[in-house]
Amino acid sequence: MTADAKKWGEVALGLVCGIGGFLEVGSIATATQAGAEFGLQLAWVVLLGTAALAMLMEMSGRLAIVSKRTFIDLLRERFGIRFFMAPLVVVFVVSVLALASEIGGVSSALAMATGVGVRWWALPVALVAWLLLWRGTFTVVEQGTAIFGIVSLAFAVGAWKLHPQWNAVGHALVPSAPSHDVARYWYIAVSIMGASVSPYLFIFYSSGAIEDRWTMDYINVNRTTAVLGNLFGGGLSVAVLVCAAMVLAPSHEAADSFDTFARILSTPLGRAGLWCFIATLCITCFGATLEIALSVAYMLAQGFGWSWSENLPPKKDARFSMAYSVVIVIAAIAILFGVDPLKLTTVTMVATAASLPLTIVPLLVLMNDGDVMSKYVNGWVGNAALIVVSVIAVLLFGAAVPLQLLAG
Amino acid sequence: MNGFDLVHDIQDAQLLDRKRERIGRIDGLVLELEEGCPPRVATILVGGLVRGERIGGWAVALARLLRRAAGMKSDGVSRIPFGAVREISGAIQVDVDEETLDSEAVERWLSTHVIRRLPGGDRDAK
Numbered sequence: 242m243t244a245d246a247k248k249w250g251e252v253a254l255g256l257v258c259g260i261g262g263f264l265e266v267g268s269i270a271t272a273t274q275a276g277a278e279f280g281l282q283l284a285w286v287v288l289l290g291t292a293a294l295a296m297l298m299e300m301s302g303r304l305a306i307v308s309k310r311t312f313i314d315l316l317r318e319r320f321g322i323r324f325f326m327a328p329l330v331v332v333f334v335v336s337v338l339a340l341a342s343e344i345g346g347v348s349s350a351l352a353m354a355t356g357v358g359v360r361w362w363a364l365p366v367a368l369v370a371w372l373l374l375w376r377g378t379f380t381v382v383e384q385g386t387a388i389f390g391i392v393s394l395a396f397a398v399g400a401w402k403l404h405p406q407w408n409a410v411g412h413a414l415v416p417s418a419p420s421h422d423v424a425r426y427w428y429i430a431v432s433i434m435g436a437s438v439s440p441y442l443f444i445f446y447s448s449g450a451i452e453d454r455w456t457m458d459y460i461n462v463n464r465t466t467a468v469l470g471n472l473f474g475g476g477l478s479v480a481v482l483v484c485a486a487m488v489l490a491p492s493h494e495a496a497d498s499f500d501t502f503a504r505i506l507s508t509p510l511g512r513a514g515l516w517c518f519i520a521t522l523c524i525t526c527f528g529a530t531l532e533i534a535l536s537v538a539y540m541l542a543q544g545f546g547w548s549w550s551e552n553l554p555p556k557k558d559a560r561f562s563m564a565y566s567v568v569i570v571i572a573a574i575a576i577l578f579g580v581d582p583l584k585l586t587t588v589t590m591v592a593t594a595a596s597l598p599l600t601i602v603p604l605l606v607l608m609n610d611g612d613v614m615s616k617y618v619n620g621w622v623g624n625a626a627l628i629v630v631s632v633i634a635v636l637l638f639g640a641a642v643p644l645q646l647l648a649g
Numbered sequence: 650m651n652g653f654d655l656v657h658d659i660q661d662a663q664l665l666d667r668k669r670e671r672i673g674r675i676d677g678l679v680l681e682l683e684e685g686c687p688p689r690v691a692t693i694l695v696g697g698l699v700r701g702e703r704i705g706g707w708a709v710a711l712a713r714l715l716r717r718a719a720g721m722k723s724d725g726v727s728r729i730p731f732g733a734v735r736e737i738s739g740a741i742q743v744d745v746d747e748e749t750l751d752s753e754a755v756e757r758w759l760s761t762h763v764i765r766r767l768p769g770g771d772r773d774a775k
Contacts, residue, residue: 308739318663322661375770546672
């Protein structure tokens with residue numbers, strides 16, 4: 242294969258990962274709740290979150306390509322261990338919560354498919370995920386689930402068949418204030434932000450660029466996949482919101498269980514829709530389970546300088562392998578003990594949004610460090626965008642949580 | 650002359666051993682003062698209680714507690730002479746063997762007592 246063909250292959254793969262790997266329990270749950278409670282009105286937050294994610298992924302990829310080092314590696318070295326402990330602890334906690342949510346998502350899908358209770362699936366799911374990490378390589382983790390995740394395109398078909406007013410969808414992409422339930426509106430808005438942009442994503446992405454040995458030739462591939470992949474992924478998230486707005490909003494139903502969620506696909510697509518929902522939930526949450534567990538291991542190993550690579554046999558990176566093994570078990574135990582996956586997901590997404598400045602601000606500093614990035618430092622557009630995203634995340638969180646608490 | 654800034658370029662940098670295996674990060678540096686000589690960087694410190702000291706008192710207390718509970722006698726700190734440095738470029742390579750380092754004791758213990766005993770844990774490649 243020529244070098245060019247290989248690069249375009251990477252772009253195609255990036256698109257598949259963007260489509261098949263974008264949705265997971267957080268984006269499905271937040272977009273469905275948004276659509277059910279506020280119709281199309283919150284679509285703009287999905288757009289904002291997706292744009293933020295595309296920029297952050299482009300930057301963490303560029304950082305790794307230019308410096309040949311991961312984000313966490315540079316975070317520890319340039320900021321020193323004292324500062325590093327803050328994002329380490331916060332991202333660790335948020336990631337374990339997210340991991341439990343994803344395992345809960347897979348378990349809920351399996352429970353819907355079989356009738357066997359959610360909690361009983363937690364340990365089998367954890368075991369299969371662990372086996373894949375234990376025996377598989379980075380390519381398996383990155384591409385395997387993304388390819389099966391293509392089933393999530395069913396949401397696009399569902400949205401199409403529900404015949405929404407597309408100009409109304411277009412209008413909803415412009416920010417607007419709520420006409421009712423102000424507290425709930427902003428609370429869901431902040432959870433959508435957290436579901437779109439998770440710190441584990443850029444830890445995973447910059448580690449992936451090193452695992453896959455991306456060279457300087459990949460600067461453009463990186464930009465193209467970050468933009469196009471997220472465009473498709475974000476489009477699917479909007480499709481989920483549209484389905485929920487069309488199916489659930491008119492009857493003012495509470496979207497408080499995955500069974501209700503499933504109706505947003507079974508209404509337009511019938512029995513096939515139900516199965517597509519279950520498959521999407523199961524596969525995409527499973528993919529996210531692998532990515533989050535690996536990201537925690539990457540963060541600890543790179544932060545403390547341990548040997549790490551998903552391509553090494555476990556005995557060559559013992560602490561790295563132990564790290565993903567242990568977090569998977571911790572997260573699975575939470576579900577086994579009956580934590581409600583859906584409630585956990587919403588809380589986790591809000592906590593994730595609140596944690597964003599702790600990782601985005603150091604990333605901003607690194608992206609402007611000429612020693613690290615040479616002539617590939619950020620332009621003012623990228624910088625301004627990062628600052629805006631951090632400020633919005635803090636403002637949304639600062640406004641939403643007190644409002645929610647006041648509203649009880 | 651190309652100089653390196655101790656705090657900016659050396660402190661917290663990734664360390665590699667002579668086989669280019671990752672062996673922790675530079676958690677501390679020891680300066681040596683001798684009568685009549687300018688001060689010089691003598692030793693690189695890695696891991697254990699030294700890392701805890703840089704994080705804060707609570708981390709030292711926690712590290713002590715864990716080490717005592719695990720029955721470890723040493724402080725877990727590797728002391729590598731600065732003269733063993735072979736290369737400084739992003740990561741820093743030192744002419745030592747990972748097997749000889751106290752700070753890698755946990756890695757070795759986990760590898761032999763846990764990882765290799767799990768099914769498939771003794772394979773040489775994935």
